[in-house]
Amino acid sequence: MQKIAHFILCRLLGWEISGKLPDSVNKAVITVAPHTSLWDFVYGRLAFWVLHIDVRFMINEKYFFWPLGGLLKLLGGHPVKQTRPTRVLLEVFDHFKNNDTFFLVITPEGTRELVHRWKRGFYQIALQNEVPIAMAFIDYRDKKGGIGPIFHPTGNYEADIMEIETYYRQFHAKHPERYNLSETNLKKTA
Numbered sequence: 001m002q003k004i005a006h007f008i009l010c011r012l013l014g015w016e017i018s019g020k021l022p023d024s025v026n027k028a029v030i031t032v033a034p035h036t037s038l039w040d041f042v043y044g045r046l047a048f049w050v051l052h053i054d055v056r057f058m059i060n061e062k063y064f065f066w067p068l069g070g071l072l073k074l075l076g077g078h079p080v081k082q083t084r085p086t087r088v089l090l091e092v093f094d095h096f097k098n099n100d101t102f103f104l105v106i107t108p109e110g111t112r113e114l115v116h117r118w119k120r121g122f123y124q125i126a127l128q129n130e131v132p133i134a135m136a137f138i139d140y141r142d143k144k145g146g147i148g149p150i151f152h153p154t155g156n157y158e159a160d161i162m163e164i165e166t167y168y169r170q171f172h173a174k175h176p177e178r179y180n181l182s183e184t185n186l187k188k189t190a
Helices: 002-012 039-050 068-074 085-098 121-129 157-168 183-189
Strands: 016-018 027-033 055-060 077-080 102-106 133-139 144-151
Touching (some): 002 016, 002 039, 027 121, 039 133, 039 144, 055 085, 068 077, 085 102, 121 133, 133 157, 144 157
Parallel strands (some): 016 144, 027 133, 055 077
Antiparallel strands (some): 133 144
8 A cells, every 4th residue: 555655645646755753653643734624634644654654543423424434444544422532532542552553643623624722632642641742744835744753742731732833833734724723822932
């Protein structure tokens, strides 16, 4: 699948995919931003194949209808009920605990729509499972994507989120009008 994904994404579509996970990292929460389009999923899924990273992602259960549901599961999708966040966290904890390698992809915005504050779930999951955050990116202007730095959460959410969002400020969304970092972070850095 790696060669096919590379041919499609890099050769046909002209994207450049870079970075990699360090050999010492066998479990991580992988954040991907910006997330403003359904195309982010398509390019991202191809990029993770190019990078040879077996990822899992959580997606709203409403998308798991036939035949799309079967395809999403094959691609690494796990259906979640947004009304039961505690159950989802317990399932994620079990995945991290019971697997030698596990990479969970999360978009900090939580939606393709404009948000004024990133969700905290990705951070809490990484902190509770004592795994790093691998900061993956997608940049439509430059047609680049990949894995950036590895971030180890300290437990100081406000300081950590400022550092994480500062890294993501450099990238360009497919729909820039929908891409926003937390308003409190923007005010502090202005």
